[in-house]
Amino acid sequence: PQYPELPDNALIVLIGASGAGKTTLASTWPASQVLSLDGLRGVISDDPGCQDATGDAADVLKLILERRMARKLNTVIDATNLEQPVRVDLVMAAKRHGMPTIAVIVATPLSLCIARQDGRPDNRRVPEDTVRTQHKAMVHSVQSLRAEGFNETFFVGGLNRLEPYLRRLSE
Numbered sequence: 001p002q003y004p005e006l007p008d009n010a011l012i013v014l015i016g017a018s019g020a021g022k023t024t025l026a027s028t029w030p031a032s033q034v035l036s037l038d039g040l041r042g043v044i045s046d047d048p049g050c051q052d053a054t055g056d057a058a059d060v061l062k063l064i065l066e067r068r069m070a071r072k073l074n075t076v077i078d079a080t081n082l083e084q085p086v087r088v089d090l091v092m093a094a095k096r097h098g099m100p101t102i103a104v105i106v107a108t109p110l111s112l113c114i115a116r117q118d119g120r121p122d123n124r125r126v127p128e129d130t131v132r133t134q135h136k137a138m139v140h141s142v143q144s145l146r147a148e149g150f151n152e153t154f155f156v157g158g159l160n161r162l163e164p165y166l167r168r169l170s171e
């Protein structure tokens with residue numbers, strides 16, 4: 001496995017603002033293991049940026065995740081995952097299947113998250129205020145992940161293209 005510090009099979013929840021590099025990090029796992037909310041919005045609505053399709057995409061994501069965890073398969077959730085109820089829902093599903101839960105905080109600096117919105121197509125560009133709010137929520141999440149039931153928390157800085165390891169968050 002490319003991340004020896006992670007269990008072989010787990011639920012891996014990426015957490016980060018838009019532009020943090022979640023999708024880029026997720027691409028270091030086999031594609032079949034990655035559930036992307038953007039990707040599923042595209043499957044459902046032909047437009048990955050279609051915010052109206054978020055609820056439907058989240059439903060489908062949860063169903064696929066359930067079926068994968070019933071098979072004890074490793075799964076990576078590529079979404080901002082910045083809302084506590086969303087994370088708690090994922091953790092509870094994993095616990096029902098006896099799967100370990102890992103949070104990976106993509107802690108890219110706010111300025112870089114904002115800069116990375118430039119050059120995106122209109123339907124994928126997230127407004128600066130939204131990115132700011134998301135970044136705050138990312139920082140805020142750090143203190144509550146343990147209480148939410150995550151077994152372990154790691155972080156990546158998101159600065160270098162190839163970060164070969166995840167850093168364990170010391171408590």
Ligand code: ATP
Nearest residue numbers: 017018019020021022023024025116158159160161
């Ligand atoms: P969103 O939530 O909006 O989909 P995201 O967190 O998935 O964003 P990515 O789409 O992975 O972010 O990355 C945004 C941009 O930053 C991309 O152009 C990507 O190539 C670049 N990028 C991501 N990670 C890195 C990195 N570690 N080093 C250099 N560039 C990166």
